[in-house]
Amino acid sequence: MTDERTVLLAVEGITKTYPGVVANSDVTFSIRRGEVHALLGENGAGKSTMVKMMYGLVKPDSGRMTWNGAAYTPGSPGEARSTGVAMVFQHFSLFEALNVAENVALGMENPPPMKELSARIRAVSEEYGLPLDPSRMVGDLSAGERQRVEIIRCLLQDPKLLIMDEPTSVLTPQEVEILFKTLRQLSSEGTAILYISHKLEEIRSLCDAATILRRGKVVGTADPRASTARELAEMMVGATLTPPARRPGEKGKVMLGVSDLSVASPIPFGTSLKNVAFTVAAGEVLGIAGVAGNGQDELLLALSGELRASPDRVRIDDAPVGDLGPIDRRRAGMVSAPEDRLGHAAAPDMSLIENAFLTAQARKGLTNKGFIDWPATRAYAEAVIKDFDVRTPGAHVAARALSGGNLQKFVVGRELMQAPKVIVINQPTWGVDAAAAASIRQAILDRAAEGAAVVVISQDLDELLEIADRFAVLNEGRLTQPRPVEGLTIDEIGLMMGGAHGMEVAHHAEA
Amino acid sequence: MDFGGINPVILIASLMVASVPILLAALGELVTEKAGVLNLGVEGMMIMGAICGFITAVHSGSPVAGFVGGALGGAALSLVFAFVTQVLLANQVATGLALTLFGLGLSSLMGQNYNGIKPPLTGALLPATLREIPVVGPIVFGHDWMVYLSILVVAAVWWVLKATRLGLILRAVGESHEAAHALGYRVRLIRLGAIAFGGALAGLGGAYISLVRVPQWVDGITAGAGWIALAIVVFASWKPWRALIGAYLFGGITVLQLNLQAAGSRIPVEYLSMSPYLVTILVLVIMSSGRGRAALNAPAALGQNFHATR
Incomplete structure (x- = not known):
């Protein structure tokens, strides 16, 4: 041959x-x-x-x-x-x-x-x-x-x-x-x-x-x-793939409003956010694209509450939460999943049960008079493992022991199963195989159909085009005006992203 | 030329001598940490160097042989650390602390019969005519060969780290052991070498204390010099020439406070003894304020064990 x-x-x-x-x-x-x-x-x-x-x-x-x-x-x-x-x-x-x-x-x-x-x-x-x-x-x-x-x-x-x-x-x-x-x-x-x-x-x-x-x-x-x-x-x-099905639901009232949000980056070599503004309505998915390092991590930190601003800059269901930390924002209805699975989204050496407790305790009521309710926490972790097909010997296993894709399914599932009003996810399917990625995307769309407002930050354009209703780009800490996904071409998106990014940077450095 | 009973020429000359042990130990630790290994056992390796050097010098009658023995003693103890952390993958902080305690105990045992003995003398290197030149003589020409060697070691470490392939590989291993492994470098072997080098220099520094600074053997002779050496590495942002400045600063403060005490200063002794450590804290706070680890120049993989999983 x-x-x-x-x-x-x-x-x-x-x-x-x-x-x-x-x-x-x-x-x-x-x-x-x-x-x-x-x-x-x-x-x-x-x-x-x-x-x-x-x-x-x-x-x-x-x-x-x-x-x-x-x-x-x-x-x-x-x-x-x-x-x-x-x-x-x-x-x-x-x-x-x-x-x-x-x-x-x-x-x-x-x-x-x-x-x-x-x-x-x-x-x-x-x-x-x-x-x-x-x-x-x-x-x-x-x-x-x-x-x-x-x-x-x-x-x-x-x-x-x-x-x-x-x-x-x-x-x-x-x-x-x-x-x-x-x-x-x-x-x-x-x-x-x-x-x-x-x-x-x-x-x-x-x-x-x-x-x-x-x-x-x-x-x-x-x-x-x-x-x-x-x-x-x-x-x-080895099986037939079904692309995520979108159930066109009613777009409801604005659940997440961000206005004129500027924060300095806490990350070395990071990008500060500059006057970021957008709204997301119930049942809507906003996709945010951009090349890594243009403020994605900072945007997630600012939305999740790890970085704070003045109260009115971020509103969840009309309540000002800009000055609140992550736990209070979770109570207000927002869940978030950062990009870095090991170390940021999950504590590597803690078990899946403990990791489930860390973000779900506020919304799922996993404490009892100040003590951890272990049976309830275990049940919640096991439910996430089951619903999101996380392949692990059990909930007692350390997060570090899971493969990247499986841990991703766990950390995303842990957030999505908290009945959130607002979901913020950075790189939901990074390093996840095709079948698992499809199921994560489907889960995100399902939550949107149930009335959640969703922000997906991703570098995978195909993913954003598949699940987002509206589309915006982060470029050097600034967010473009969100546009409806329908009718956008890859070329237009590329230009929104600043063309061949880094080419200019390299030329500047030489000049 | 005296200020409050302190002669600046003698002060400078004596601070150069006082700094040799901490300078050598700090340089060794700097190299170890550049390879990504945090060995907190400097104090233990120094005191092992002090006793091994002392015993070798007493029996051979040669101070040079003593220093070699001291370096070997420090390196031998560091290999215990290397085995436990690099092969058995034990926690580096805990192992380093244990190493200090082990070194203090073992040296005390080995030194049982050596109390009150005088070691062979390490004299000045250069002829008296040079040493008697005013001001320059005592400061530049008046020292024993170890003082000059310690400065040479600073230059050598700087050059190797900056300009040679060995230095580049060493820094790469300390920066990201995963990436270095993926490129085919033998992470643990390189770290082993760095640890042994660090041990040898700490031992050399320890031997200088028992053979020149004091010079005799008493239990616990290093008296915390290893901890100061550890602080100097951070103070120096892992840069060899800054380690020299740091060591002379600390050595200077030590000598100064001794001189002030001798000159009957009205400041209580305790404050003077505290001063080197206070300066350490101040400098560290100033250097790390508002900036990340990148500004501090710390090796990214410092203190992390490497295990090739796949």
Whole structure:
């Protein structure tokens, strides 16, 4: 079928088990030179384990890999790099307190002296249209720019195979375009690319071939250009997917009103909010888009009550709550779920029961004369686990032990099940697989249909377009006028988001 | 040239000597913390260095051998810490505190038969003609070789951290062990090396106390110098040259308060003894007010254990 001579990396019968989990079972596929190959699968399907074996971070239990026909057994990432395998990680493997050149040097086997390296970084970044200043601190860069650092780190080593693990989750549509242009250029120069993503439309426009994993096994291959996104998704999930159904409900009175809200950011390198104003009516979903770092975290903090303002700036059901803290705002009817699951939304080392208590005690009455009502708290945690299909051995398990997607289902479910009047969620489905994301979105829509006012802050535009009634963009701490979703085009949205964000930033820095 | 019975030239010369132990220990801890490890056992490693150095010097008759012995003693104790925190993944704060107590006890046991003995003398390095130049002589040329070595170590640590690949990797490990691991660096091995280096420098500092500063062996001879060294690291924002300034400041205050006491100052002794610690608190408050950890320059992974899960 595939021509033996053009195969760059062949994976044959790879199996990897962890105690209690089979991460990969008898996985076989091959990547040809210059091919953009998609590796598709839900969370926990074994994609990450597979690429870690290719990159020498994990050793397979059995099976073999061949590189250009010769046996390939990388013992460390260094060996993989010297063979010609480079990897851009899902969670950036960058060091915030170091500058761009230092970060690049750390990912190379034998980096040249810093001056020469900086010159090469400039040269390569020009060549591929990814402007980058080598002397800037990574902590000051936008998500898109950080990704450029990772990509350039890979490109400086002339990789034969570039592995990209979910690269577009933090980019604006324009930045995605730039990335794809770079990837196509690389592919035309003969570099093979292994592309991992949930975003099926992207895979359809970029990839030449696709291998689909489910529960650690290859369940099929597909030509992404000849398949629909729906077909790919169903192969991935192994079931028919139903898009969230919207029950057009009556829009009621305004439940959440924010006027002229300006707060300084408490986060280092953060963005202050400037004159943010919007209203959300009962039964309505307001989607707020924007590239990470444009005030999303601050907006969530200001709405949840972690940051306070004067009373009239935030009103829940006409009551001024701007000066109240999170617990009082919960009592007033607002629930909120921040983006950072471990550490902000959940206490990592506490059990799910304890975590359920932490936000639900005010609205669900989980205390009795000042003491925690453990049976009621446990029952509530178990109800969340059941209704939101959280896969865990039990409610007693520490939050840290859950996979990201499962913990996300838990923290979102914990908020949605408190019968709220107002819901504020930042990144509701970040890192969650397609089936779970669909069920979280459905739950959000169901609450809206029951009369809740919902604010969803997300960087996933498709998600916002799917569930929001109105749409606004946060850009450098300012919120655009909300517009009805109907009739909006992706291009218009991209421009609202400030175009290819960070391109300007990079140019400013050079000027 | 005396101010209230205090001669500034002698003050400066003696503060340089008084600062050597805390400077060396602070530099060692700085390197350890740059690799992301918080070792609160500095005091214990210093006193182990003090007794091991003392024993080696007494038996060999050579102060140089004594300092080597002191460094080895400190490093040996730090390896206990390394094993417990890096291999067994115990809590670093608790282990560090225990290490101090363990070091104090063990050194006291080892030093049973060494009370009242004089160690071999560590003399001045340079010829008397240089040392007798007024003002400059005592301050610049009048010291033993350890004083000069301690300044060389500052320069070396600064250069390695700033300009070499080893230093870059060390900082990367302290900044994000996950990312360093993903790139293929051996996080625990690098930390092990940093801990041992920190132990060796703390031991060297301890040996300087028992061989030069005091010079004899008594139980608990380090008297809290390790804790001051820990404060200096934060005071210095994890920067080697600032550690030198910090150490001289603390050394200066220590010497000054001794001199003031000797000169019969009317300020009660207790206030003078408190002053170095008060200054620490003040400086830390000023430095961290209104700004985040980024401004303090602390390594992001400081005190966190690393375990390669996947």
